[in-house]
Structures are given as C-alpha cells and as structure tokens.
Amino acid sequence: MLKKYLTILELVFFLLGISLPLMIVQEFWFFRNEISLIYIIIGLLMNGEYLLSLVVSVFGVIIPLIKITGRLLKIQYLDRLPLYKFSMLDIFLISFIIFASKFSIIFNAKIDIGFYFLLASTLIGFLQVVLYIPIKK
Numbered sequence: 001m002l003k004k005y006l007t008i009l010e011l012v013f014f015l016l017g018i019s020l021p022l023m024i025v026q027e028f029w030f031f032r033n034e035i036s037l038i039y040i041i042i043g044l045l046m047n048g049e050y051l052l053s054l055v056v057s058v059f060g061v062i063i064p065l066i067k068i069t070g071r072l073l074k075i076q077y078l079d080r081l082p083l084y085k086f087s088m089l090d091i092f093l094i095s096f097i098i099f100a101s102k103f104s105i106i107f108n109a110k111i112d113i114g115f116y117f118l119l120a121s122t123l124i125g126f127l128q129v130v131l132y133i134p135i136k137k
Contacts, residue, residue, distance in 0.1 A: 017118030
C-alpha cells in the first residue's frame with residue numbers, strides 16, 4: 001500500500017516538476033526567463049531543433065512517465081527494464097547549465113521550484129527501486 005502512495009506522490013511531483021519553472025535565467029541584468037521542461041521542448045520545436053526536442057521529450061518526459069505509470073498499474077515487464085537510470089538526465093543537464101552560468105558574465109541561472117519537485121520525484125522513484133527490489137532465492 002505504501003508503494004502505491006509513493007508512486008502517486010512521485011507522479012504528482014513529476015507533473016509539477018515538468019510544468020513549473022526549473023530555473024530562472026537572467027541575461028545582461030535586464031532580461032529574466034523562467035524555464036520549465038515543457039517550455040524547453042516547445043522552444044526547441046519552434047526553433048526547428050526537432051531531434052533535440054525528441055531526445056529531451058523521450059528522456060525527460062516519456063520514459064519517466066512510462067516508468068511511473070508502469071509502477072502504478074503494476075506492469076511487471078517494466079520492472080525488468082532499467083528505466084530508473086534515465087531519470088536523472090534532466091537534473092544533470094540543469095546542473096550543468098547552473099555550473100556554466102557561474103563562469104559567465106553574460107547570464108546567471110538560479111534553480112527554481114520545479115527543479116525541486118523533479119528532484120523529489122526522482123528520489124522517490126529511486127527509493128522505491130532500492131526498497132522494493134525482489135529478493136532472488
């Protein structure tokens with residue numbers, strides 16, 4: 001029963017994480033943009049970056065949703081796939097942008113609330129993988 005509630009919480013945090021701003025980017029001290037994962041995917045599509053948009057969509061939205069809904073619907077086949085390995089990709093990319101902004105005079109990036117929801121969703125998913133690994137006899 002706890003696993004079901006953790007999975008629902010993971011799904012809620014994930015949906016909040018992809019829709020709320022992940023980071024705030026400030027350029028030249030004048031321009032300020034709040035960027036969410038959905039905004040990134042739409043922006044890539046609008047700029048003709050179809051392949052990159054597909055990669056971000058698959059690894060940032062589709063695979064985590066398959067993982068979470070598979071766990072919620074108790075689809076046993078998905079438990080054998082190592083989908084949890086891809087769930088930290090967004091957090092790694094955002095961390096890289098934050099790191100790059102620390103060495104730039106042109107722009108500054110700060111983590112926003114969506115990042116923390118996405119991180120919490122990832123940690124809940126990882127916790128479930130660690131706590132509920134079936135013991136092989």
